[in-house]
Amino acid sequence: MEAIRAEGLTKQFKDVLAVDQVSFVVKEGEIFGFLGPNGAGKSTTIRMLATLTLPTKGTAYVNGKDVVKESDEVRKSIGLVSEKMILYDRLTAYENLRLFGNLYHLPSKRLNEKIEEFLKLVDMWRWKDHRVETFSTGMKQRVNVIRALLHSPKVLFLDEPTLGLDPQTTRAIREFILKVNDMGTTVILTTHIMSEADAVCQEIGIIDHGKIVALDTPRNLKKNIKSDDVEIIEVEFITLFTDMLNTLQNTHGIDKVIQLDANNLRLHLKKDFGLRSLMKVLSPWSDGIRALNTLEPTLEDVFIKLTGHEMRDQASKKAKKSFAGAGAHRF
Ligand SMILES: Nc1ncnc2c1ncn2[C@@H]1O[C@H](COP(=O)(O)OP(=O)(O)OP(=O)(O)O)[C@@H](O)[C@H]1O
Ligand SMILES: [Mg+2]
CATH class of the missing domain: 3.30.70.100 (Alpha-Beta Plaits)
Structure with missing residues (x-):
């Protein structure tokens, strides 16, 4: 099964051609990395796949659903960690995750178990009752990644998940991504860190000036x-x-x-x-x-x-x- 299929995906912002005829397929269960320098079009591609912005041209399917015509269906089946962190500073880690979990109407007991499991996996369980405003950026990002996973999305999008984080958090988040992938989630991540793409991705799309210039395994x-x-x-x-x-x-x-x-x-x-x-x-x-x-x-x-x-x-x-x-x- 294909988790993602993009065909000629294009995004034009006035005079900027941000994404230019991008086509690729991500198989279910894969970790796919979008690797490219600043302004290459990584975030814009992710935003089109996550139904946050409309393509100018081309089509894309996520879990078999059209991102334009079936955007509601797509949204239900994806999790997104974007460049912006979505957490309430005044609430604790646990309260934040309860709040977001409740938006998906998850049964209370199941939700609690999940929050506990994930917080332990990213080594944040002992901080669960601390307010997010007291956390470092790295600690916030660990909670933020969990937030995107509570509804068990089939596909997880991560836009530069380790950007600006300390090495310890970077490692923790990488390991967490690998575990979540092991549990069956397809992962699409963007990065401009070569070693990150090399370490976690089974397949890599190198993107430059809006165009995919190579698509293969890191090894190949x-x-x-x-x-x-x-x-x-x-x-x-x-x-x-x-x-x-x-x-x-x-x-x-x-x-x-x-x-x-x-x-x-x-x-x-x-x-x-x-x-x-x-x-x-x-x-x-x-x-x-x-x-x-x-x-x-x-x-x-x-x-x-x-x-x-x-x-x-x-x-x-x-x-x-x-x-x-x-x-x-x-x-
Ligand atoms: N809303 C917008 N309006 C106009 N131009 C935009 C908009 N969003 C992105 N762009 C432009 O599109 C191009 C691609 O941007 P994008 O954010 O997708 O790149 P990126 O690969 O994610 O870069 P970065 O590594 O800096 O996050 C850039 O030239 C950017 O300035
Ligand atoms: Mg970006």
Whole structure:
């Protein structure tokens, strides 16, 4: 069964084409990630699927129902965690969840059990009788995600659920999403954090300027760029010289030069160019080079290869892998 089918979904805001002919399918039980930079059209796509805004063109079905013609049906079968937090500050965590649960007319006992189960899962049970206004953003978001799940929606939409949260909450929310998915909920989440998409999603749609540029499993996306004859190298410098940077940028055989920080560059080499040629190019500055590592491609590399630009994210350093057991090449 399909949980979502979008066909040519398009949204035009006056002179901004926010979403441009987006088509994709999410199978029931999947975690699907929408990955893209700021302004790519992620939230607008989610808003159309969640019936909060009408498509300009195209159609979409959620749980087999048309988001325009059967919007009431769609709404009943989805949960939404949007960029805005929907909780009453003056009420406790428990009171908030009771209140939202009552809107769905859930039997009282069942609702209480559910609230307890979920609050325990996100490690918030001991805070249940505290007012939301005393919570950190991370604690509020844990309750906010539960709020969207009380009516057991078949599909859960999460728009940047971990944006700006501390690492501990981010982890807790990720684990919770995985558990909820295990219980049978299909999850669609948007993010611009590559490592998040990589860690939780079975299928990823990369979106840039309103268009889907790739649609596949994280594993295949990364595998494809490897077989596309790209080699990823990170170079660590003691000092990064401008003339060296210029030389690298103008070397035929180096597709991309990404400056990670003051001392690190990430390079996309054409495979036939190779490490040996790179070392030759770098030889005038060899005293300033600390290490050179070949790395496994990350989704960041996939994004850059597909769009020609960076997503501006620090996550790419994660996949660092030392060169062939012997450690890094040292000059
Ligand atoms: N209500 C609106 N009126 C006009 N333009 C809008 C509206 N909502 C979004 N846009 C524009 O549509 C484009 C896509 O926005 P959207 O919010 O969908 O992107 P996003 O991928 O969610 O970005 P972010 O990562 O910043 O949340 C942007 O150029 C945005 O300025
Ligand atoms: Mg958004």
